[in-house]
Amino acid sequence: MTVEDEIEIMGQRMNDKIRKIFGRSLHIREVDAGSCNACEVEVNSLSNPIYDIERFGLHIVASPRHADMLLVTGSVTRNMELALLKTYNATPSPKLVAAMGSCACNGGIFGETYASGGGVDKFIPVDVYIPGCPPRPQAVIFGIMVVLDKLEQKIGKKEV
Amino acid sequence: MKTEIIDTIKKDFQENILEESISYNEIYLTVKKESIVKLCDRIYYHFDLPLVSIFATDERNINGFFKIHYVFSIDKNDAFIILRINVDGKNPGYPSITYKIAAANWYEREMQDMFGLVPQGHPDPRRLMNFEDWPDGVHPLRKDFDIRTKPPRVNGEYIYRHVDGEGVYEIPVGPVHAGVIEPGHFRFSVAGEPIINLEIRHFYTHKGVEKLFENISIDKAVFLSERISGDNSVAHAVAFCQAMEKIAGVNVPPRARFIRTILLELERIYNHLGDIAGIATDVAFAFGAAHANKLKEEVLQLNERVTGSRMLRGMNAIGGVRRDIGDKKDEILQKLSIIQRDFRKLMENFTSTPSLMDRIETTGRIYPDTAKGLHVVGPSGRASGLDRDTRRDHPYAAYPEFNFKVPVLKAGDVLSRTIVRADEICESVALIEQALWALPERETRVNVEKIPDGHAFGYTESPRGETIYWVRTIGNRIDRCKVRDPSFCNWLAIEYAVLDNIVPDFPIINKSLSLSYSGNDM
Numbered sequence: 001m002t003v004e005d006e007i008e009i010m011g012q013r014m015n016d017k018i019r020k021i022f023g024r025s026l027h028i029r030e031v032d033a034g035s036c037n038a039c040e041v042e043v044n045s046l047s048n049p050i051y052d053i054e055r056f057g058l059h060i061v062a063s064p065r066h067a068d069m070l071l072v073t074g075s076v077t078r079n080m081e082l083a084l085l086k087t088y089n090a091t092p093s094p095k096l097v098a099a100m101g102s103c104a105c106n107g108g109i110f111g112e113t114y115a116s117g118g119g120v121d122k123f124i125p126v127d128v129y130i131p132g133c134p135p136r137p138q139a140v141i142f143g144i145m146v147v148l149d150k151l152e153q154k155i156g157k158k159e160v
Numbered sequence: 161m162k163t164e165i166i167d168t169i170k171k172d173f174q175e176n177i178l179e180e181s182i183s184y185n186e187i188y189l190t191v192k193k194e195s196i197v198k199l200c201d202r203i204y205y206h207f208d209l210p211l212v213s214i215f216a217t218d219e220r221n222i223n224g225f226f227k228i229h230y231v232f233s234i235d236k237n238d239a240f241i242i243l244r245i246n247v248d249g250k251n252p253g254y255p256s257i258t259y260k261i262a263a264a265n266w267y268e269r270e271m272q273d274m275f276g277l278v279p280q281g282h283p284d285p286r287r288l289m290n291f292e293d294w295p296d297g298v299h300p301l302r303k304d305f306d307i308r309t310k311p312p313r314v315n316g317e318y319i320y321r322h323v324d325g326e327g328v329y330e331i332p333v334g335p336v337h338a339g340v341i342e343p344g345h346f347r348f349s350v351a352g353e354p355i356i357n358l359e360i361r362h363f364y365t366h367k368g369v370e371k372l373f374e375n376i377s378i379d380k381a382v383f384l385s386e387r388i389s390g391d392n393s394v395a396h397a398v399a400f401c402q403a404m405e406k407i408a409g410v411n412v413p414p415r416a417r418f419i420r421t422i423l424l425e426l427e428r429i430y431n432h433l434g435d436i437a438g439i440a441t442d443v444a445f446a447f448g449a450a451h452a453n454k455l456k457e458e459v460l461q462l463n464e465r466v467t468g469s470r471m472l473r474g475m476n477a478i479g480g481v482r483r484d485i486g487d488k489k490d491e492i493l494q495k496l497s498i499i500q501r502d503f504r505k506l507m508e509n510f511t512s513t514p515s516l517m518d519r520i521e522t523t524g525r526i527y528p529d530t531a532k533g534l535h536v537v538g539p540s541g542r543a544s545g546l547d548r549d550t551r552r553d554h555p556y557a558a559y560p561e562f563n564f565k566v567p568v569l570k571a572g573d574v575l576s577r578t579i580v581r582a583d584e585i586c587e588s589v590a591l592i593e594q595a596l597w598a599l600p601e602r603e604t605r606v607n608v609e610k611i612p613d614g615h616a617f618g619y620t621e622s623p624r625g626e627t628i629y630w631v632r633t634i635g636n637r638i639d640r641c642k643v644r645d646p647s648f649c650n651w652l653a654i655e656y657a658v659l660d661n662i663v664p665d666f667p668i669i670n671k672s673l674s675l676s677y678s679g680n681d682m
Contacts, residue, residue, distance in 0.1 A: 109372075
């Protein structure tokens with residue numbers, strides 16, 4: 001199966017899910033909290049004509065105030081900690097947080113040092129972990145599908 | 161190694177030289193601290209050697225001194241000359257050379273934060289890597305600082321350069337940007353549209369990489385070097401491995417050298433394609449952007465099929481490469497010829513689109529003297545008339561065996577940087593073809609069990625430019641690893657490139673310089 005076929009199948013499933021929950025696109029804000037920029041390369045890849053995630057209802061927005069979900073990369077450096085918290089607080093509830101890449105999941109190779117925080121979940125609550133160094137675009141899409149299931153649960157609980 | 165220039169320098173400096181040692185192509189001269197400004201000035205201006213790095217080492221537990229190394233590159237003879245001074249551990253002040261050599265600016269501020277070495281007479285002695293909330297007197301790269309220490313946050317303020325005048329206002333941008341890019345802060349002072357002053361503030365992604373090198377095993381260090389600047393993984397890993405191989409005295413098998421060259425050039429192709437796509441995006445030339453992004457994705461997918469990683473990670477090891485890619489020869493050749501054909505068409509499209517050319521011609525000019533003064537490296541330097549390329553001047557891997565041109569332009573605007581990149585892509589394709597056709601037989605890796613004590617430079621030309629590692633090993637551990645990413649040199653050039661340009665052109669200028677935040681901040 002080619003990459004294009006994989007994306008087509010995953011994308012359609014995601015599209016249905018997003019439409020059911022939101023009735024519009026899922027708005028994502030990407031936050032680099034100290035990654036090595038490989039994760040940024042892959043997030044940018046998601047917007048290229050091969051993947052073109054916008055057609056499946058994933059929209060990358062410019063401000064956290066417009067976002068439903070934060071896609072955080074990097075191990076959260078000492079110098080980015082405050083900026084990450086401010087971004088998180090600026091995102092309207094109910095908000096989702098995806099930790100993308102090994103560094104965001106648990107600090108990765110940078111670990112916990114004087115400058116590196118050792119993972120996003122030490123600072124803000126994380127809904128889904130997307131491992132990989134960097135995760136392939138397909139992995140990111142899969143991670144987003146998982147987090148959507150979680151949102152369904154979150155909303156469901158509130159109604160009860 | 162004997163060369164004229166070195167003899168002249170030695171004769172010139174005679175009474176100031178305390179100690180002299182030569183290893184490989186590196187000439188170390190320990191000189192008197194008081195004479196360093198004069199000596200650097202003479203080497204830099206009289207002998208016209210570029211200052212490629214300055215770094216410190218903490219040797220207080222051996223002799224009570226910090227050592228500062230000033231590294232100059234002798235491009236003509238493939239050699240490095242390193243001036244060393246001893247700085248007293250108890251009274252760590254030394255004369256600053258920044259007011260003579262502008263390129264020394266950030267290095268001296270970096271050493272001030274990391275080692276507590278005070279550059280006396282530095283024109284801008286503000287903090288650089290340690291932010292305002294970092295306590296005084298704590299310096300991470302000193303040997304008595306434990307990597308797991310978490311210094312408390314203190315109150316402090318960072319003072320930006322301020323521009324006053326009627327109608328002048330400031331635009332602060334970042335660290336979290338609107339696009340999917342890395343964090344950094346930009347402060348524009350503008351009156352109307354043109355930029356009067358730009359101040360960049362970085363080191364948000366400072367992850368303590370150099371300290372981390374000293375605290376991990378050598379095997380793991382290769383992986384760490386790949387993660388200093390994610391899209392320059394191969395260049396960093398090869399530079400690091402070459403330094404270690406130099407120390408260990410290992411000869412890398414020819415096949416491994418060829419494979420490294422192929423990987424380095426694949427990396428250059430996808431990076432340059434990404435940069436060209438970025439420039440097209442920022443001038444709203446959506447067709448060109450989509451096309452270039454598609455080509456980049458094709459290279460990334462090729463990378464994955466060839467090496468298992470889209471970013472070409474995990475391929476390099478000390479002593480060679482982990483995996484043979486000889487069986488993928490036909491696939492690579494076929495794919496690259498298609499990509500090159502499409503890319504040529506794209507560039508024709510670029511140059512024949514007036515709305516695009518109008519935006520990038522004469523935009524963001526870096527004049528040759530500015531580029532030289534700040535030591536701008538890589539394609540950005542070559543677009544401003546600096547004819548330097550590590551692949552040619554300090555040959556490594558299999559480059560001495562191939563023919564390639566180094567494109568150099570003089571205008572220094574976004575257009576020339578785009579054209580330099582486009583030409584380099586074609587050269588890279590030709591290099592890969594040459595390497596694949598001449599791929600030598602036999603093994604791809606020699607086993608390196610233990611690294612002896614020693615120190616050496618490793619260097620590569622990454623897609624962004626000259627990448628330099630200096631590694632010292634003691635007892636099969638890394639004692640100090642200094643990484644000089646090209647972005648560390650190039651970032652300051654943007655403050656000059658944007659002057660008199662309008663704010664909407666800033667993203668294009670930024671993209672055309674292709675700067676890594678992570679590689680800079682480390």
